[in-house]
Amino acid sequence: xxxxxxxxxxxxxxxxxxxxxxxxxxxxxxxxxxxxxxxxxxxxxxxxxxxxxxxxxxxxxxxxxxxxxxxxxxxxxxxxxxxxxxxxxxxxxxxxxxxxxxxxxxxxxxxxxxxxxxxxxxxxxxxxxxxxxxxxxxxxxxxxxxxxxxxxxxxxxxxxxxxxxxxxxxxxxxxxxxxxxxxxxxxxxxxxxxxxxxxxxxxxxxxxxxxxxxxxxxxxxxxxxxxxxxxxxxxxxxxxxxxxxxxxxxxxxxxxxxxxxxxxxxxxxxxxxxxxxxxxxxxxxxxxxxxxxxxxxxxxxxxxxxxxxxxxxxxxxxxxxxxxxxxxxxxxxxxxxxxxxxxxxxxxxxxxxxxxxxxxxxxxxxxxxxxxxxxxxxxxxxxxxxxxxx
Amino acid sequence: xxxxxxxxxxxxxxxxxxxxxxxxxxxxxxxxxxxxxxxxxxxxxxxxxxxxxxxxxxxxxxxxxxxxxxxxxxxxxxxxxxxxxxxxxxxxxxxxxxxxxxxxxxxxxxxxxxxxxxxxxxxxxxxxxxxxxxxxxxxxxxxxxxxxxxxxxxxxxxxxxxxxxxxxxxxxxxxxxxxxxxxxxxxxxxxxxxxxxxxxxxxxxxxxxxxxxxxxxxxxxxxxxxxxxxxxxxxxxxxxxxxxxxxxxxxxxxxxxxxxxxxxxxxxxxxxxxxxxxxxxxxxxxxxxxxxxxxxxxxxxxxxxxxxxxxxxxxxxxxxxxxxxxxxxxxxxxxxxxxxxxxxxxxxxxxxxxxxxxxxxxxxxxxxxxxxxxxxxxxxxxxxxxxxxx
Numbered sequence: 001x002x003x004x005x006x007x008x009x010x011x012x013x014x015x016x017x018x019x020x021x022x023x024x025x026x027x028x029x030x031x032x033x034x035x036x037x038x039x040x041x042x043x044x045x046x047x048x049x050x051x052x053x054x055x056x057x058x059x060x061x062x063x064x065x066x067x068x069x070x071x072x073x074x075x076x077x078x079x080x081x082x083x084x085x086x087x088x089x090x091x092x093x094x095x096x097x098x099x100x101x102x103x104x105x106x107x108x109x110x111x112x113x114x115x116x117x118x119x120x121x122x123x124x125x126x127x128x129x130x131x132x133x134x135x136x137x138x139x140x141x142x143x144x145x146x147x148x149x150x151x152x153x154x155x156x157x158x159x160x161x162x163x164x165x166x167x168x169x170x171x172x173x174x175x176x177x178x179x180x181x182x183x184x185x186x187x188x189x190x191x192x193x194x195x196x197x198x199x200x201x202x203x204x205x206x207x208x209x210x211x212x213x214x215x216x217x218x219x220x221x222x223x224x225x226x227x228x229x230x231x232x233x234x235x236x237x238x239x240x241x242x243x244x245x246x247x248x249x250x251x252x253x254x255x256x257x258x259x260x261x262x263x264x265x266x267x268x269x270x271x272x273x274x275x276x277x278x279x280x281x282x283x284x285x286x287x288x289x290x291x292x293x294x295x296x297x298x299x300x301x302x303x304x305x306x307x308x309x310x311x312x313x314x315x316x317x318x319x320x321x322x323x324x325x326x327x328x329x330x331x332x333x334x335x336x337x338x339x340x341x342x343x344x345x346x347x348x349x350x351x352x353x354x355x356x357x358x359x360x361x362x363x364x365x366x367x368x369x370x371x372x373x374x375x376x377x378x379x380x381x382x383x384x385x386x387x388x389x390x
Numbered sequence: 391x392x393x394x395x396x397x398x399x400x401x402x403x404x405x406x407x408x409x410x411x412x413x414x415x416x417x418x419x420x421x422x423x424x425x426x427x428x429x430x431x432x433x434x435x436x437x438x439x440x441x442x443x444x445x446x447x448x449x450x451x452x453x454x455x456x457x458x459x460x461x462x463x464x465x466x467x468x469x470x471x472x473x474x475x476x477x478x479x480x481x482x483x484x485x486x487x488x489x490x491x492x493x494x495x496x497x498x499x500x501x502x503x504x505x506x507x508x509x510x511x512x513x514x515x516x517x518x519x520x521x522x523x524x525x526x527x528x529x530x531x532x533x534x535x536x537x538x539x540x541x542x543x544x545x546x547x548x549x550x551x552x553x554x555x556x557x558x559x560x561x562x563x564x565x566x567x568x569x570x571x572x573x574x575x576x577x578x579x580x581x582x583x584x585x586x587x588x589x590x591x592x593x594x595x596x597x598x599x600x601x602x603x604x605x606x607x608x609x610x611x612x613x614x615x616x617x618x619x620x621x622x623x624x625x626x627x628x629x630x631x632x633x634x635x636x637x638x639x640x641x642x643x644x645x646x647x648x649x650x651x652x653x654x655x656x657x658x659x660x661x662x663x664x665x666x667x668x669x670x671x672x673x674x675x676x677x678x679x680x681x682x683x684x685x686x687x688x689x690x691x692x693x694x695x696x697x698x699x700x701x702x703x704x705x706x707x708x709x710x711x712x713x714x715x716x717x718x719x720x721x722x723x724x725x726x727x728x729x730x731x732x733x734x735x736x737x738x739x740x741x742x743x744x745x746x747x748x749x750x751x752x753x754x755x756x757x758x759x760x761x762x763x764x765x766x767x768x769x770x771x772x773x774x775x776x777x778x779x780x
Contacts, residue, residue, distance in 0.1 A: 124601040125515040139567035141697035177529035211514040212602020218699040307531035309608040389571045
């Protein structure tokens with residue numbers, strides 16, 4: 001059975017074992033005895049802060065259980081990773097002004113943003129069942145595709161894309177019908193990871209008017225298994241990105257005191273089958289920063305619950321594609337392809353993803369005077385579409 | 391703890407108690423011992439067919455446990471009803487050509503249907519956490535609303551609507567990446583109920599470009615608690631509704647042999663606070679039939695899994711608003727309001743829903759030579775929006 005662990009350098013502290021040995025406060029031990037983090041998440045931010053302090057104390061050089069705890073460390077390379085929570089609900093947002101404007105400009109250069117973009121963090125419900133942890137392969141989907149002659153064909157998706165996103169894990173629960181004002185939103189943020197919102201662009205563009213993306217997204221979503229807690233990221237809080245004057249003020253119910261943006265450097269690396277055969281490492285194709293996003297995690301929570309929608313422990317929010325303004329900060333191939341295919345270091349060219357391509361996301365929270373925090377890798381390889389069952 | 395029961399006239403047979411008394415085959419007893427139907431749903435259609443036969447045999451006049459079973463009958467009026475399954479994923483479709491064309495004609499009378507409508511059953515992922523069983527109140531949501539002068543305000547939704555839909559419960563499971571062809575889709579249909587896809591039209595219309603409905607739907611969805619099994623509905627199978635010639639042929643992968651439509655007469659009744667005070671019964675405002683829908687439940691399953699998306703036991707599909715061609719078959723207020731407010735029998739007028747209004751859905755499967763089957767009621771009353779927390 002999967003178990004909960006804490007990353008300590010290149011090792012993992014087995015928290016269930018630590019709890020069984022009496023090395024953790026009893027109530028906390030009970031919250032990390034299961035295969036997922038939902039019980040801990042249900043107790044809100046306070047419990048995870050106490051757990052963090054308890055683990056720190058345990059591993060301190062003079063900690064009473066330090067020697068015992070050292071025996072519970074498992075090399076990270078030997079651990080098989082899983083999804084950190086049983087996800088009841090998965091919502092995907094659209095927090096980057098640059099991503100939205102860059103893609104919207106194709107249709108309407110004069111008004112490239114979706115009409116609601118400056119008023120609220122635009123979002124859609126996405127699919128929880130097809131979430132996988134980093135490492136699981138992504139099967140290229142079959143689907144219906146609009147052809148240049150106006151007909152619709154059925155077959156393997158030809159424009160398979162990634163989207164680099166921040167994964168936001170929810171703590172606590174609000175009753176159905178009970179909103180979460182901005183001053184309470186921070187307590188609902190358990191922690192963060194990386195998320196690849198795989199996108200089948202042909203399927204998506206045919207289906208999405210008027211109800212939004214559906215089968216273009218639901219074949220797979222990959223999540224990094226490590227959760228960086230909100231406590232650990234506190235030193236990396238930043239002011240929200242500047243809001244252009246023409247966008248008008250932030251709606252009153254989404255205004256919050258304090259710095260609730262986050263400085264996280266995020267990268268996309270691509271490794272083709274040819275690169276793997278040649279023993280080359282992956283090539284970096286995108287570098288962006290979450291600090292430049294238009295809406296913050298706290299605003300996503302308050303907006304999401306503003307209609308009384310109940311957010312549950314272990315619910316997952318995807319930030320949406322985290323593109324920045326620079327050409328090298330385009331965080332999906334649909335944006336990159338606006339200027340044509342990529343040329344990789346080995347001379348290969350890429351429009352959309354080919355079978356055998358592996359997409360790897362990496363991230364680090366960085367701030368002056370703070371020790372940087374690495375995120376767990378989010379990686380998956382594309383495998384061929386299945387034959388349609390006869 | 392909630393328990394599983396079978397409706398027998400105006401009584402309920404307690405299946406957990408029947409299992410504990412040894413009145414059911416042991417494997418089936420294990421599947422209905424919990425608070426929800428997911429374990430039974432996981433075994434697929436075959437297990438529910440066997441359960442149905444076992445209950446029939448038990449209650450037959452000469453059945454061995456008939457007298458014992460009779461003691462396990464609870465009057466339906468004394469039973470408190472719950473959601474029939476723990477719903478991991480809830481998807482909402484758009485199966486009515488009349489609904490889609492009627493609303494689309496406002497924007498584009500020459501081409502009123504969404505571009506993909508004739509190629510695939512258009513759908514979106516919806517919100518599982520805010521599902522409730524019939525009887526739970528619906529809290530009017532707060533949200534952002536576009537005003538006539540182009541500004542956006544925040545406050546209680548003023549165009550709260552219902553949508554009359556069929557609830558479709560999923561049996562069995564396909565592995566992620568594994569499609570479900572039409573010949574297997576019938577086995578994935580566990581049973582049916584009624585579903586009110588409550589819609590906040592101001593919130594929805596502001597937010598839905600380009601990612602679809604989100605907060606306009608996620609404040610509440612009401613489901614009838616009784617599941618009419620697919621076996622019980624077999625006598626009510628009908629040919630799919632005729633497809634207009636200009637729509638072209640059904641895509642090959644969505645073609646299925648046999649009659650996979652369903653004849654179910656569906657109704658909406660409205661009871662205002664004034665009607666309730668006066669002791670009047672509710673007034674019928676919509677009468678439609680599922681037989682006229684453009685896409686069938688089996689096609690929804692095959693489309694949904696065509697990209698490899700895994701459908702889980704207890705997943706819920708909403709059919710979408712089941713409007714028919716007649717003026718009296720408009721199955722949401724947004725359609726009714728195209729011709730102006732309703733006048734109710736007591737002289738009250740209704741545009742959209744007011745606080746205190748109760749919306750009640752009823753349905754009956756009917757076919758020549760078959761005993762009609764009633765569906766459980768789907769009812770909820772609208773209560774006022776909360777004050778925004780200060």
